[in-house]
Amino acid sequence: MSFFHPSRSRLDRWYHTGEVDEGLEQHVEACVKCSDEIERIAVDQVDVTSALTAVLEPEPGLEARMGSRIGEALLAKQDLQLMWQVLSSGVNTAKILLDQPHPDTGR
Ligand SMILES: [Zn+2]
Numbered sequence: 873m874s875f876f877h878p879s880r881s882r883l884d885r886w887y888h889t890g891e892v893d894e895g896l897e898q899h900v901e902a903c904v905k906c907s908d909e910i911e912r913i914a915v916d917q918v919d920v921t922s923a924l925t926a927v928l929e930p931e932p933g934l935e936a937r938m939g940s941r942i943g944e945a946l947l948a949k950q951d952l953q954l955m956w957q958v959l960s961s962g963v964n965t966a967k968i969l970l971d972q973p974h975p976d977t978g979r
Contacts, residue, residue: 877906880913887913 878886878896886893887910900906 877903880909883909884913888917 878899882893882896883900883906885891886896900910
């Protein structure tokens with residue numbers, strides 16, 4: 873058995889990829905610290921999997937709620953664009969009025 877403990881990332885890779893690593897396997901079989909670490913990696917994996925499943929499974933009615941949210945967002949964006957057009961046309965009108973040449977100096 874190797875004297876050095878393998879790194880957490882090496883244990884993690886071995887656990888997740890299933891790649892053959894004889895030195896590591898022999899070490900893990902004989903080393904309580906590293907077999908505990910493998911157990912922790914396995915538990916973390918279960919936590920991540922169940923958390924992902926909970927997140928990825930849509931709640932009932934989610935699709936309808938998403939649809940109405942997206943609709944509201946699109947309407948709000950249209951309102952903003954309309955408001956921007958109104959405001960910018962006001963600014964353009966003011967510029968045209970202010971840029972008129974002075975009647976006496978012609979500038
Ligand atoms: Zn070890």
